[in-house]
Amino acid sequence: MEILAHPNPALKQRAQDVEHFGDRELKSLVTTMARAMYDAPGVGLAATQVGVLKRVIVYDIDEGLVALCNPRIVESSGETEFFEEGCLSLPGIEVSVERAPSLTCEACDIDGSPVIIQAEGLLARVLQHELDHLDGVLIIDRATPEERRAAIRRYNEVVHTFG
Numbered sequence: 001m002e003i004l005a006h007p008n009p010a011l012k013q014r015a016q017d018v019e020h021f022g023d024r025e026l027k028s029l030v031t032t033m034a035r036a037m038y039d040a041p042g043v044g045l046a047a048t049q050v051g052v053l054k055r056v057i058v059y060d061i062d063e064g065l066v067a068l069c070n071p072r073i074v075e076s077s078g079e080t081e082f083f084e085e086g087c088l089s090l091p092g093i094e095v096s097v098e099r100a101p102s103l104t105c106e107a108c109d110i111d112g113s114p115v116i117i118q119a120e121g122l123l124a125r126v127l128q129h130e131l132d133h134l135d136g137v138l139i140i141d142r143a144t145p146e147e148r149r150a151a152i153r154r155y156n157e158v159v160h161t162f163g
């Protein structure tokens, strides 16, 4: 399955909660997303990025594949930090994004069992990035107006260069 790229309108949509767990549809969505993420390659992917408006994310920060449904950040702490982020839906550019360095995320696994994740560093950043996708928010939306304009200009040049 193809990963949607900006400015595809689906990337601006808010995804809906998963209500049916453990069925074939959800499992096949997660398999498709994992394949697309590893092929890219990337460390995380939200269902929104394959055009499915469900609150599902996958990630693998070299600790194995994790799939989460209906993830939400219930607590974040520490002094926010800026770091350059890339996005599979904005190939070729990076944007400096301010994020919390540590957080607690509550979610369900694909069978509907509750999961609590204490995250910091890269994982905290990946979770905030992917949860943004579920709300239709991209890294360029996190930038200042000036940075956003510059990033979109670079993005359009890259897209133009590579067709």
Ligand SMILES: [Zn+2]
Pocket (backbone or CB within 6 Å): 086, 087, 088, 089, 129, 133
């Ligand atoms: Zn992204």
